[in-house]
Amino acid sequence: MVFPVKKKSKLGRKLWLGVLVLGLPMAFMFCLIFNLSYYEKKGIDDAKQWKVEIAKGNASVVTVDKYKNELAYLYCGSKNCAGYDMKEQENNILSSDNISYSK
Numbered sequence: 001m002v003f004p005v006k007k008k009s010k011l012g013r014k015l016w017l018g019v020l021v022l023g024l025p026m027a028f029m030f031c032l033i034f035n036l037s038y039y040e041k042k043g044i045d046d047a048k049q050w051k052v053e054i055a056k057g058n059a060s061v062v063t064v065d066k067y068k069n070e071l072a073y074l075y076c077g078s079k080n081c082a083g084y085d086m087k088e089q090e091n092n093i094l095s096s097d098n099i100s101y102s103k
Helices: 010-056
Strands: 061-064 071-076 080-085 090-095 099-102
Touching: 010 071, 061 071, 061 080, 071 090
Parallel strands: none
Antiparallel strands: 061 099, 071 080, 080 090
């Protein structure tokens, strides 16, 4: 059994091509922006939670040879670490070469 298929007109094909050419990248960009905004909001919520934990004194302490104050541990990547200076109330990004951890 063969089902009849109506062939699209030239205008229909042009419109469908326009939907593919413009619609798919726009949908991709929308998903990308939504994803970035989700992680931005998640980072803000995590930062607020870290501030509460640091205020309670439940944070790991990082000592750096070349820095004068102790830092509350925030995050370390492959080459840099982020710490929160509790005395000066500021974030610092330092090289992870000369860092020691304590709780």
